[in-house]
Amino acid sequence: MSKKKILIVEDDADVRLGYHVLLKANNYDTCFAADSITAISEARKNKPDLIILDLGLPAGDGFIVMERLSGPINLDLAEIPVVVVSGRDLRGNKERALKAGAKAFVQKPWDDDQLLSLIARLLGEPDIYGQAASIPIWDLNETIAPLGDS
Amino acid sequence: MPQRLSGKVPQIKHARTPERGNARQAGTLTNTSPLQSAIFNSANFSSIATDASGVIQIFNVGAERMLGYTAADVVNKCTPADISDPQEVISRAEALSVELGTPIAPGFEALVFKASRGIEDRYELTYIRKDRSRFPAVVSVTALRDAQDNIIGYLLIGTDNTARKHAEYALLKAGALQNAIFNSANFSSIATDANGVIQIFNVGAERMLGYTAAEVVNKLTPADIHDPAEVAARAKLLTIELGTMIEPGFEAISVKASRGIEDIYEVTKIRKDGTRFPAVVSVTALRDAQDGIIGYLLIGSDNTARKRLEEVLEQIRQDQMRFKDEFLSHVSHELRSPLTAIKQFTNILLGGLAGELNKEQREYQQIVLRNIRQLQSMIDDLLEVTRLESGKLTVDPERLSVSMAVTDSFNTLEGTARSKGITLSHDLPPNLPSAFADQTRLRQILIILLDNAIKFTPEGGSVTVVARSFEKDPRLLLIEVADTGCGISTEITEEIFQRLYQVSERTEASRKGLGLGLYICKELVMRQGGRIWAARRPQRGSTFSFTLPVFSFHEANIPTNTAA
Numbered sequence: 188m189s190k191k192k193i194l195i196v197e198d199d200a201d202v203r204l205g206y207h208v209l210l211k212a213n214n215y216d217t218c219f220a221a222d223s224i225t226a227i228s229e230a231r232k233n234k235p236d237l238i239i240l241d242l243g244l245p246a247g248d249g250f251i252v253m254e255r256l257s258g259p260i261n262l263d264l265a266e267i268p269v270v271v272v273s274g275r276d277l278r279g280n281k282e283r284a285l286k287a288g289a290k291a292f293v294q295k296p297w298d299d300d301q302l303l304s305l306i307a308r309l310l311g312e313p314d315i316y317g318q319a320a321s322i323p324i325w326d327l328n329e330t331i332a333p334l335g336d337s
Numbered sequence: 338m339p340q341r342l343s344g345k346v347p348q349i350k351h352a353r354t355p356e357r358g359n360a361r362q363a364g365t366l367t368n369t370s371p372l373q374s375a376i377f378n379s380a381n382f383s384s385i386a387t388d389a390s391g392v393i394q395i396f397n398v399g400a401e402r403m404l405g406y407t408a409a410d411v412v413n414k415c416t417p418a419d420i421s422d423p424q425e426v427i428s429r430a431e432a433l434s435v436e437l438g439t440p441i442a443p444g445f446e447a448l449v450f451k452a453s454r455g456i457e458d459r460y461e462l463t464y465i466r467k468d469r470s471r472f473p474a475v476v477s478v479t480a481l482r483d484a485q486d487n488i489i490g491y492l493l494i495g496t497d498n499t500a501r502k503h504a505e506y507a508l509l510k511a512g513a514l515q516n517a518i519f520n521s522a523n524f525s526s527i528a529t530d531a532n533g534v535i536q537i538f539n540v541g542a543e544r545m546l547g548y549t550a551a552e553v554v555n556k557l558t559p560a561d562i563h564d565p566a567e568v569a570a571r572a573k574l575l576t577i578e579l580g581t582m583i584e585p586g587f588e589a590i591s592v593k594a595s596r597g598i599e600d601i602y603e604v605t606k607i608r609k610d611g612t613r614f615p616a617v618v619s620v621t622a623l624r625d626a627q628d629g630i631i632g633y634l635l636i637g638s639d640n641t642a643r644k645r646l647e648e649v650l651e652q653i654r655q656d657q658m659r660f661k662d663e664f665l666s667h668v669s670h671e672l673r674s675p676l677t678a679i680k681q682f683t684n685i686l687l688g689g690l691a692g693e694l695n696k697e698q699r700e701y702q703q704i705v706l707r708n709i710r711q712l713q714s715m716i717d718d719l720l721e722v723t724r725l726e727s728g729k730l731t732v733d734p735e736r737l738s739v740s741m742a743v744t745d746s747f748n749t750l751e752g753t754a755r756s757k758g759i760t761l762s763h764d765l766p767p768n769l770p771s772a773f774a775d776q777t778r779l780r781q782i783l784i785i786l787l788d789n790a791i792k793f794t795p796e797g798g799s800v801t802v803v804a805r806s807f808e809k810d811p812r813l814l815l816i817e818v819a820d821t822g823c824g825i826s827t828e829i830t831e832e833i834f835q836r837l838y839q840v841s842e843r844t845e846a847s848r849k850g851l852g853l854g855l856y857i858c859k860e861l862v863m864r865q866g867g868r869i870w871a872a873r874r875p876q877r878g879s880t881f882s883f884t885l886p887v888f889s890f891h892e893a894n895i896p897t898n899t900a901a
Contacts, residue, residue, distance in 0.1 A: 199674055199677075199678065201675075201678035201681075201682075202674070202677050202678050202681060205677075205678055205681025205682055205685065206681070208681075208682075208685050208690055208691070209681065209684070209685060209688075209690065212685075212688065212690040243670070274669075274670040274671075274673035274674055274677070275666065275670045295673045295674065295676075295677045296673060296676050296677035296679075296680040296681075296709070296713060297677075297680075299681075299684045299688070
C-alpha cells in the first residue's frame with residue numbers, strides 16, 4: 188500500500204520543515220505550498236489525501252483556499268479533508284472554518300501526538316497515538332456543534 | 338517765629354476746626370483723655386504734628402510703623418511734604434491755586450492751606466516710606482491754635498488706604514465683570530417676564546442664536562428657541578419627577594427654578610436659520626422685594642466645543658482600547674508562530690527523528706519543552722483576558738455533566754500530576770444534577786484550578802475534586818478543588834482573584850505564570866451565573882470553590898434539549 192500524501196499549506200519555512208520531518212518519520216509523503224495560489228495548483232498536481240491549511244497566508248487567507256477547493260472547477264478536490272491550523276484562535280475563525288468545510292481546527296502550537304492522532308483518524312488509519320483529549324473531528328452533515336471524542 | 342511744640346500734646350492749648358463743632362473738638366484736644374492718648378498713639382493711624390511752618394514736631398507710633406521712619410529721623414528735620422509724593426504735592430498746589438484764586442506754593446503749604454483757612458480738609462495722598470516704597474493714604478488736616486486763635490501748628494492724621502484701594506479696585510472689577518458677563522458674546526443672557534416672554538436678549542444671545550433683540554423681545558419665549566422634542570421630553574420627565582403635570586412649553590424650562598431648585602440642563606437650541614447647537618442653560622427665577630417671581634434669567638453657553646471634545650476623547654479612548662486589543666491579539670498570534678517551530682523541532686529531537694539523544698540531551702530538551710508549554714499558556718492567558726475585556730469572549734451554556742468535565746480535565750492534567758507524584762481523585766455522586774454551563778469554559782476553569790493546585794502542592798500530595806448540590810441554594814451546584822499544598826493566608830482569599838495577582842513569596846511555582854489564571858476563572862464563573870471563592874483548609878492546603886446553575890432550575894431550560 189502506497190504512502191498517504193499530505194499537502195502542507197504554511198508560509199513559515201521552519202514550520203513547514205517541522206511538519207515534513209514529523210510526517211515523514213510517521214510514514215507520510217508530503218508536498219508544500221507557501222501561499223493560497225500555490226495551494227490550489229499543488230492540490231491539483233499532487234491530489235493529496237489530506238490538506239493541512241494555515242489560516243494566515245500571503246495572497247489571500249486560508250478561507251479563500253477552502254472556497255476554491257470546494258468550488259465547481261475543483262470538484263475532484265472537494266472531498267479532500269482539510270485540517271485548519273491557526274495562531275489566531277478567535278471563536279469566529281473556528282466557526283468560519285467549520286462552515287467552509289474544514290474537518291478540524293488545530294491551535295498553534297499543537298501537540299504532535301494530538302495532530303498525528305487526528306490525521307490517522309481522518310485518513311481511516313488505526314489511531315496508535317491514543318490521546319484522551321484529542322482534537323475533535325467535525326461533521327457538517329451531522330451537527331453544527333463540534334463532536335466530542337470520536 | 339512760631340512757638341515750637343516740645344513734643345507733648347498737652348502743651349497745645351487750643352485747637353479747633355473753625356467751621357463747626359469747635360467746642361467739642363477744642364475740648365478733646367486740650368484735655369488729654371486716656372482715649373485721646375490711645376487714639377494718638379494708635380498704630381493704625383499716623384499722627385504727625387508740625388509747627389506753624391510745617392516742621393514735624395510729633396511723629397507717633399502709627400506714623401513710625403506706617404512710614405518706616407523713627408520719630409528721631411524726622412522730628413525737627415522735615416515737613417510732611419517731604420514724605421509725600423512730590424508730583425502729587427505739585428498737582429495739589431496747582432489745583433488749589435485755581436480753586437482758591439491765590440497762588441499756593443508746591444510744598445507744605447499745599448498740604449495745609451485749606452486747614453489754615455479753617456476749611457475742613459481730608460484728601461488722598463501717596464506717602465513715601467523710608468525705604469522709598471509707596472502707599473495710598475487718606476490724610477485729615479487740622480490747624481492747631483493757641484488761646485489767641487493763632488495757628489501754632491498742624492495735625493495730620495493719616496490712615497493707610499491700601500486695603501480700601503484694593504477693595505475699590507476689586508469692586509470696580511466685579512462691576513465691570515458683571516457688566517461684561519451680561520454683555521458677553523460668549524454667554525446668551527435672556528431675561529423673561531413671569532410668563533416667559535423674553536424681555537432682555539443680550540449681545541451673546543443675538544450672536545449665538547442669530548436673532549436680534551428686536552425680533553424676539555415681547556414676542557417669543559425661550560421654549561421657542563429650544564428643540565421642541567427635547568422640551569416635550571423634559572416636560573414628561575419633570576411631570577414624573579415633580580409628580581405634577583408640566584406643560585411642554587416654557588413651564589418645562591422654568592418650573593424647577595420657580596420652585597427654588599437649582600437648574601442647569603443641557604438642551605439643543607435652534608438658531609434663526611434653523612441650525613442647531615448643544616447648549617448648557619442655567620435658569621434662575623428673578624424675584625421682587627416680596628419674593629414674588631417677576632421673571633426668569635436664562636444664561637446659556639454654547640456647548641459645541643465641549644461636546645466635540647467629549648466625542649473626540651471618547652473616540653480616542655475607544656481607539657486606544659481597540660488598539661490595545663488588536664495589539665495584544667496580534668502580538669500573541671505572532672508569538673505563536675516561532676513558538677510553533679520551536680516546539681516542532683524540540684519534539685523532533687525528543688522523538689529521535691534526528692538521531693537518538695543521550696540521557697543528558699534528552700533531559701535538556703525536556704526543559705526546553707516545559708518552558709515552551711509555560712510560554713504557550715501565558716500567551717493563551719493574555720489572549721483570554723483580551724477577549725474577556727473586549728467583550729469578545731462568549732459563554733454558550735447548555736446542559737452538561739460536571740462529572741464528564743472533571744474526568745476530561747483529569748485526563749489533560751494526569752501527566753503533570755504524575756510527574757510530580759501528586760494523586761488526583763474525585764468524589765462525584767452518581768445522582769449529581771446536570772449543570773447549565775459552557776462546556777469549554779467549565780473545562781477551562783477546572784484546568785486552571787487543578788493546574789494551580791498541582792503547582793502549589795508539594796510532591797506526594799493530593800488534589801481532590803468534589804461536586805454536590807449547593808446546600809445554601811438548591812439551584813446551584815458546588816464544585817470544589819482541594820489540595821494539600823502550602824495553603825493561602827486568609828487575608829488574600831479575595832485578592833488572589835484580581836488581575837495580575839501574584840503570591841508575594843516568590844516561590845518557584847508562583848513565578849510561572851502571568852497571574853491571570855484565577856482572574857480568568859472568576860470572570861468565567863461569574864459570566865455563567867456562579868460565584869468563586871477560596872479558603873484555607875483546617876489541616877493544610879486550600880480549597881477553591883465555585884458554583885454553577887443547575888440545569889433543571891434554569892429558567893431557559895427546555896426539557897427536550899438533552900444534547901450534552
